[in-house]
Amino acid sequence: MESLREFHEVAQNPYRYAAELKDRGRKILGYFCSYTPEEIIYAAGLHPMRLFGSKEHIHLADKHLQSYSCSLVRSAMADVMAGSLAFLDGTVFPHTCDSIQRLSDIWRLNTNLGFFADVVLPVKLNTESAREYMIAVLARFKGELEEHFSLKITDGNLRSAIVRYNEIRGCLTSIYELHAKDPSVISGSDLYAVVRASMIMDRDDLAVKLAAVLHELKQKQGTGRNSGKRLMLVGNICDHPDIYTLIERSGAAVVWDDLCSGTRYFEGKIDPDTEPMTALANRYFTRPVCPAKHVSPFARGEHLLGQVREHRVDGVIFFQLKFCDPHSFDYPYLKEFLDRAGIPNMMLEAEDQLPPEGQLLTRFETFVAML
Amino acid sequence: MRTAGIDIGSITTKAAIVEDGRILGTMVCFSGYNASLAGTTVYRNLLDDLGFDASSIDRIISTGYGRNNVDFADKSMTEIICHGAGAHFLNPDIRTVIDIGGQDSKALVVDADGRVRDFVMNDKCAAGTGRFLEVMARALEVDLDDFGSLSLRSATPAKISSICTVFAESEVISLISKGEDRENIIAGIHDSVASRVFAMAQRVGIPVPVMMTGGVAKNIGVVKALEKKIGATLEVNEFAQVNGAIGAAVLAAKMG
Numbered sequence: 001m002e003s004l005r006e007f008h009e010v011a012q013n014p015y016r017y018a019a020e021l022k023d024r025g026r027k028i029l030g031y032f033c034s035y036t037p038e039e040i041i042y043a044a045g046l047h048p049m050r051l052f053g054s055k056e057h058i059h060l061a062d063k064h065l066q067s068y069s070c071s072l073v074r075s076a077m078a079d080v081m082a083g084s085l086a087f088l089d090g091t092v093f094p095h096t097c098d099s100i101q102r103l104s105d106i107w108r109l110n111t112n113l114g115f116f117a118d119v120v121l122p123v124k125l126n127t128e129s130a131r132e133y134m135i136a137v138l139a140r141f142k143g144e145l146e147e148h149f150s151l152k153i154t155d156g157n158l159r160s161a162i163v164r165y166n167e168i169r170g171c172l173t174s175i176y177e178l179h180a181k182d183p184s185v186i187s188g189s190d191l192y193a194v195v196r197a198s199m200i201m202d203r204d205d206l207a208v209k210l211a212a213v214l215h216e217l218k219q220k221q222g223t224g225r226n227s228g229k230r231l232m233l234v235g236n237i238c239d240h241p242d243i244y245t246l247i248e249r250s251g252a253a254v255v256w257d258d259l260c261s262g263t264r265y266f267e268g269k270i271d272p273d274t275e276p277m278t279a280l281a282n283r284y285f286t287r288p289v290c291p292a293k294h295v296s297p298f299a300r301g302e303h304l305l306g307q308v309r310e311h312r313v314d315g316v317i318f319f320q321l322k323f324c325d326p327h328s329f330d331y332p333y334l335k336e337f338l339d340r341a342g343i344p345n346m347m348l349e350a351e352d353q354l355p356p357e358g359q360l361l362t363r364f365e366t367f368v369a370m371l
Numbered sequence: 372m373r374t375a376g377i378d379i380g381s382i383t384t385k386a387a388i389v390e391d392g393r394i395l396g397t398m399v400c401f402s403g404y405n406a407s408l409a410g411t412t413v414y415r416n417l418l419d420d421l422g423f424d425a426s427s428i429d430r431i432i433s434t435g436y437g438r439n440n441v442d443f444a445d446k447s448m449t450e451i452i453c454h455g456a457g458a459h460f461l462n463p464d465i466r467t468v469i470d471i472g473g474q475d476s477k478a479l480v481v482d483a484d485g486r487v488r489d490f491v492m493n494d495k496c497a498a499g500t501g502r503f504l505e506v507m508a509r510a511l512e513v514d515l516d517d518f519g520s521l522s523l524r525s526a527t528p529a530k531i532s533s534i535c536t537v538f539a540e541s542e543v544i545s546l547i548s549k550g551e552d553r554e555n556i557i558a559g560i561h562d563s564v565a566s567r568v569f570a571m572a573q574r575v576g577i578p579v580p581v582m583m584t585g586g587v588a589k590n591i592g593v594v595k596a597l598e599k600k601i602g603a604t605l606e607v608n609e610f611a612q613v614n615g616a617i618g619a620a621v622l623a624a625k626m627g
Contacts, residue, residue, distance in 0.1 A: 369487070
């Protein structure tokens with residue numbers, strides 16, 4: 001599809017895209033993790049851009065980080081040391097896992113990119129005090145932006161941001177749903193490029209282009225046939241488009257995911273009629289959680305089973321970047337949920353590079369044959 | 372129906388021909404640089420050995436890491452599925468198969484029909500594989516075929532604590548220079564392989580009876596060390612190394 005070309009280009013060369021935005025006078029804030037309150041950054045007229053690390057000079061990170069830090073953290077550190085992130089006007093670190101927090105400390109001491117914020121979100125999301133605290137944290141972040149960039153973020157700015165983000169998230173959800181219904185309408189690696197580019201592109205431009213992709217996919221609906229097995233990818237961040245292609249070569253398709261680079265990024269609408277800061281905070285209490293947050297002992301397992309049933313998933317592949325302790329601690333518990341429900345599952349770990357293709361295909365083909 | 376299985380592994384290539392539930396013949400050769408050539412050669416040699424014409428074979432399934440290099444095969448399937456089918460064919464009671472090959476090790480659970488229910492695979496490093504043993508045999512100047520019997524003579528196995536093949540080799544060299552008995556070093560190497568494989572296999576639960584397959588099953592030292600860890604005897608038969616090829620031939624007969 002011609003309309004997907006730009007998404008691929010942006011997904012492959014995010015820093016080139018950033019440099020072009022910068023040339024047009026935009027101020028860019030880099031961020032880690034789907035818990036970043038992007039809407040406030042957008043409301044300030046700044047450009048929020050998710051950092052994934054380019055994996056290009058990852059060895060540079062060894063100067064500051066131990067080998068048990070995940071490849072996302074190492075790669076991002078390496079990029080900033082190599083000067084690849086010089087286009088940033090600042091960086092935002094939400095409090096999620098230990099590694100991101102420590103990266104934040106090392107980043108603040110060793111880089112000089114202007115704005116810097118730790119957004120210290122609550123960990124337990126099931127108390128009323130957490131909600132109050134969350135609103136206060138978001139307000140503080142808003143104040144920090146206003147002070148550093150000498151600007152004022154009005155309720156009107158926030159409301160426009162909420163409308164824009166609801167639009168983008170709604171589009172991404174609809175595209176995912178179309179793909180889940182008929183995986184042949186868009187390939188897994190195309191879908192990957194769309195979601196990844198959505199965290200990089202100018203959001204106003206993105207909203208228009210996503211709507212165009214959705215429109216085009218709707219026309220295509222029902223033209224393809226796909227009798228392959230239906231898989232779900234569950235884990236932290238999937239930065240390896242080849243996984244989707246290899247799974248498709250093995251006779252299956254990833255029809256849904258629970259990834260922070262997938263549905264966890266865009267699930268959860270914001271109520272446009274509630275006071276904006278409260279509305280923003282509310283989304284964090286309703287969206288599916290990552291294992292660095294807590295809602296109830298069974299929330300993640302029940303959510304996973306719900307998704308498996310809703311999207312008629314035949315098998316689940318747990319995918320995670322190695323050394324991710326929140327996800328590793330949750331894995332046995334989630335696996336038990338699936339085992340008890342009779343849902344076949346397998347685990348795959350990767351770092352900045354995937355395991356060799358031959359062995360990966362052996363595992364995928366065997367898994368698909370088991371279903 | 373007469374069917375063939377060709378298993379192209381990282382170190383050796385195996386072929387098996389099966390007819391109506393009987394194994395007619397098997398053959399092993401080195402894979403070398405050209406996996407496709409190895410597959411063709413081992414198959415031709417087996418046919419010649421048995422005095423069969425290629426046209427007498429009804430169906431062929433290829434397996435192993437080189438499975439897609441066999442252009443005359445009717446289908447390719449992964450070695451995990453084929454090892455499950457092969458073990459089930461040789462003994463339908465088997466529930467766990469531990470396959471240690473040249474470049475990886477696997478543990479799989481099969482059901483009463485020989486279908487794979489769960490599996491784990493070590494694809495991260497060479498420790499706990501046949502290649503690990505080859506490296507150690509070279510460092511110790513011992514023929515790999517003698518590794519098993521030598522290790523059984525050890526009363527106090529040496530401790531090899533490195534989990535990386537290259538560092539473990541350094542450790543072995545330190546033990547040699549300290550004057551440690553060769554038998555004890557080899558027994559220590561086998562314990563190390565067994566620990567790695569056991570740690571991985573635990574993830575599938577290891578229901579009994581357990582069969583060990585793959586080239587490393589020919590090493591009695593590893594088998595005994597693994598039996599001690601698992602706490603159960605391992606069934607090892609003469610077909611261990613060609614089990615994947617047999618499984619491929621068996622599955623070829625079942626193809627619709």
